[in-house]
Amino acid sequence: MKAAIITIGDEILIGQIVDTNSAFLAKALDRIGVEVSEMLSISDDKKHILDTFAQLQNKVDVVIVTGGLGPTKDDVTKKTFCEYFNDELVVNPEVLAHVTQLIEGFYKRPISQLNKDQALVPSTCTVLQNKMGTAPGMWMKKEDTVYISLPGVPYEMKYLVEEEIIPKIVREYKRPYIIHKTILTYGQGESLVAERIEHWENNLPEFIKLAYLPNPGRVRLRLTARGTDKEELEKAIESNVQSLDAIIHDIIVGYEENETIETVIGKLLSKENKTISTAESCTGGRIASLLSAVPGSSSYFKGSVVSYATEAKVNVLGVPQNLIDQFTVVSAEVASAMALSVKDLMKTDYALATTGNAGPSKGDSDAEIGTVFIALATPNGVIVEEFNFGQPREKVIDRASVKSLEILQKEILKIVQ
Amino acid sequence: MKAAIITIGDEILIGQIVDTNSAFLAKALDRIGVEVSEMLSISDDKKHILDTFAQLQNKVDVVIVTGGLGPTKDDVTKKTFCEYFNDELVVNPEVLAHVTQLIEGFYKRPISQLNKDQALVPSTCTVLQNKMGTAPGMWMKKEDTVYISLPGVPYEMKYLVEEEIIPKIVREYKRPYIIHKTILTYGQGESLVAERIEHWENNLPEFIKLAYLPNPGRVRLRLTARGTDKEELEKAIESNVQSLDAIIHDIIVGYEENETIETVIGKLLSKENKTISTAESCTGGRIASLLSAVPGSSSYFKGSVVSYATEAKVNVLGVPQNLIDQFTVVSAEVASAMALSVKDLMKTDYALATTGNAGPSKGDSDAEIGTVFIALATPNGVIVEEFNFGQPREKVIDRASVKSLEILQKEILKIVQ
Structure with a gap:
């Protein structure tokens, strides 16, 4: 079963807002086995919408349109539906009662003609009552394709999708099973991972697809199995994940859809009852910010010293001035001293430290731009590594933070195993 | 002049990631007077891409395709370009040299066949060198339409758009003048701002459009003037901005397109030769991370103590234990003490402190979830404010960080004026 998603509105086409509605819809449809074959954003223009409808007619089973339902004159979705279905607008008494109740009863305002017009719908449509707002959803069928119109306000759209659209599709359509894993x-680029698993990938059964989702420092692999026999799909995914794990066990850190290295580290530290702190120079608090964004992190993340200025390294962390004079602030020696100091100061089991030069210009050191030293103090000592993360500044901060977490995760794994 | 934007990749169609590249591209094109007539997301499927190309042929001047250029098997853009342009892939020596330098010289790894294949491009294309990664951009023309292929990795895409695509379009196409301001x-919501400037907005000339770009805690207003007489446009924008300033002078913090409150603060502090530090509990280093992300911030941002655990507040910042016992960690008193301590410790002119309960569960305090105290120590004393930022956790951290910066900015303004 196939669907297309259309978003209507100029604010998306000039880049003023990012379209998040489509991703929400796609995820909801994917979960019930509906394949989204395309997403489109087009302007509030009747002819453009009609052309798009005609293109999709009988090519997909469902077309979902969001936006273009507000009370102002540049919202044209309803008129376009009437033209496409050769229908006319009539007042829906149920919607009118709801809109009246909302405006007069809840907002305590006199109802205007613009408000009342929200109750106009094509005479042959199935109305989807929108308890969250004034614009109703609409469901109309032409030959093999259903056209659904939803308001663009995210929480109204979400309400109608969850309460009306998804249950109705589940009731009325047969769909295949879709299983994602x-x-x-962490730690290896897309091409390196691809090379290592090439043979495994070539041997995947036809009904399982593999996708690579690369981010700086990490690659998410997604397996998707599609078919009619749920049990068979689950077994096939399971056995292929096992054989994958045997090949790249060293770089796999988790299996959950929304897992990040921060949540993986959080689970490991909680499980082992260990704590962490950070001393950050070039990452400027980013690592602390990533660690503390995880709910429940207060049980293992104790704190951080962002020693951005050299004085802060000396005065707050107690890094010896002569160490800095001898080796410069961007050095393995200073990174180690920072990690050991903050571990002491915050009384934690582990401590990460970063010092480097993120650019664009050189700071209190002659180190090449992009150079970063990462130190990790553990219960058994301290390890330091040197990196060059290139440019721009944003990328250096990003990659240094992610790499630090990766080093930490690998060390904690050693005590878990 | 018209453009279409196509994003390729299944991860968007199943809702796993939100497409932010298209909004970036749309904004960049809009700025130079190119109208985006549609945006599409389609799967990594050759036939689907070819059909879409054919549909857009001669209907728009430029088609920009992002994604589908990585080294792995699920990327098909280059092969599709070859088929559409009846061309074949050849090695581009310049790209090969760049990829080799990047892999062998920078990452110190032997170059693989997959890496080398990144240098394969259609023989008739204009190559756009990608200094930020291994996949080059491509520019090919068929009849009246140019097809441009860009990598999907955001910072690589952005680099090519800013350094190659936009300048090339500006050189080669005639467009109307567009002036944005x-x-x-900061500090007031969209509807409140809209009410205050309603009369002014209604009196804008026909050729000037106003857009609201709201974000938590801030609203960006964008004026766009379109026309043929550049001087007239500039004069009209200038006089309308002046009359706007007269109405909402109290909430305007800056006028530059890429300005954020962090960069505004940076300029003010640099100008006045003042310094800042932070002591963060519930914001977990986010404020430090925002301040230090600004290039050149090392001249005014000295550092931060992220005192996530109560012990860190006592041991590192020296907040008296009896103050915590008496008022709890989430209190105006503790926030003030944190700000004054870190100001002292880091020897700065200003210091921000946050303490609160971001949720989802209560921590070392009985304070209601969402409660945050923000303190700012200045050369003249300390001010504290209490907020409740609701839920979820992510929103509390976000809004507390932005509100802290807003309080800081307002205070620094006092000395500047």
Whole structure:
């Protein structure tokens, strides 16, 4: 079963807002086995919408349109539906009662003609009552394709999708099973991962697709199985994930869809009852910010010293001035001293430290731009590594933060195993 | 002049990621007077891409395709370009040299066949060198339509758009003059701002459009003037911005397109030769991370103590334990003490402190979830405010960080004026 998603509105086409409605819809449809074959954003223009409808007619089973339902004159979705279905607008008494109740009863305002017009719908449509707002959803069928119109306001759209659209599709359509499995890997780039698993990938059965979702420092692999026999799909995914794990066990850190290295580290530290702190120079608090964004992190993340200025390294962390004079602030020696100091100061089991030069210009050091030293103090000592993360500044901060977490995760794994 | 934007990749169609590349591209094109008539997301499927190309042929001047250029098997864009243009892939020596330098010289790894294949491009294309990664951009023309292929990795895509695509379009196409002026406001919501400027907005000339770009805690107003007489446009924008400033002077913080409150603060602090530090509990280093992300911030941002655990507040910042016992960690008193301590510790002119309960569960305090105290120590004393930022956790951290910066900015303004 196939669907297309159309978003209507100029604010998306000039880049003023990012379309998040389509991703929400796609995820909801994917979960019930509906394949989204395309997403489109087009302007509030009747002819453009009609052309798009005609293109999709009988090519997909469902077309979902969001936006273009507000009370102002540049919202044209309803008129376009009437033209496409050769229908006319009539007042829907149920919607009118709801809109009147909302405006007069809840907002305590006199109802205007613009408000009342929200109750106009094509005479042959199935109305989807929108308890969250004034614009109703509409469901109309032409030959093999259903056209659904939804308001663009995210929480109204979400309400109608969850309460009306998804249950109605589940009742009325037969769909295949779709099973996804995500594998989160860290520390190797997309092409290196692809090379390592090439043979495995070539041997995947036809009904399982593999996708690579690369981010700086990490690659998410997604397996998707489609078919009619749910049990068979689950077994096939399971056995293929096992054989994948045997090949790249060293870089796999998690299997959950929304897992990140921060949540993986959080689970490991909680399980082992260990704590972490950070001393950050070039990452400027980013690592602390990533760690503390995880709910429940207060049980293992104790705190951080962002020693951005050299004085802060000396005065707050107690890094010896002569160490800085001898080796410069961007050095393995200073990174180690920072990690050991903050571990002491915050009384934690582990401590990460970063010092480097993120650019664009050189700071209190002659180190090449992009150079970063990462130190990790553990219960057994301290390890330091040197990196060059290139440019721009944003990328250096990003990659240094992610790499630090990766080093930490690998070390904690050693005590878990 | 018209453009279409196509994003390729299944991860968007199943809702796993939100497409932010299209909004970036749309904004960049809009700025130079190119109208985006549609955006599409389609799957990594050759036939689907070819059909879409054919539909857009001669209907738009430029088709920009992002994604589908990685080294792995699920990327098909290059092969599709070859088929559409009846061309074949050849090695581009310049790209090969760049990829080799990047892999062998920078990452210190032997180059693989997959890496080398990144240098394969259609023989007749204009190559756009990608200094930020291995996949080059491509520019090919068929009849009246140019097809441009860009990598999907956001910072690589952005680099090519800013350094190659936009300048090339500006050189090769005639477009109307478009002048934008952005006004950054802080502290009032979209509808309140809209009410205050309603009369002014209704009196804008026909050729000037106003857009609201709301974000938590701030609203960006964008004026866009379109026409053929550049001087007239500039004069009209200038006089309308002046009359706007007269109405909402109290909430305007800046006028530059890419300005954020962090960069505004950076300029003010640099100008006045003042310094800042932070002591963060519930914001977990986010404020430090925002401040230090600004290039050149090392001249005014000295550092931060992220005192996530109560012990860190006592041991590192020296907040008296009896103050915590008496008022709890989430209190105006503790926030003030944190701000004054870190100001002292980091020897700065200003210091921000946050303490609160971001949820989802209560921590070392009985304070209601969402409660945050923000303190700002200045050369003249300390001010504290209490907020409740609701839920979820992510929103509390976000809004507390933005509100802290807003309080800081307002205070620094006092000394500047």
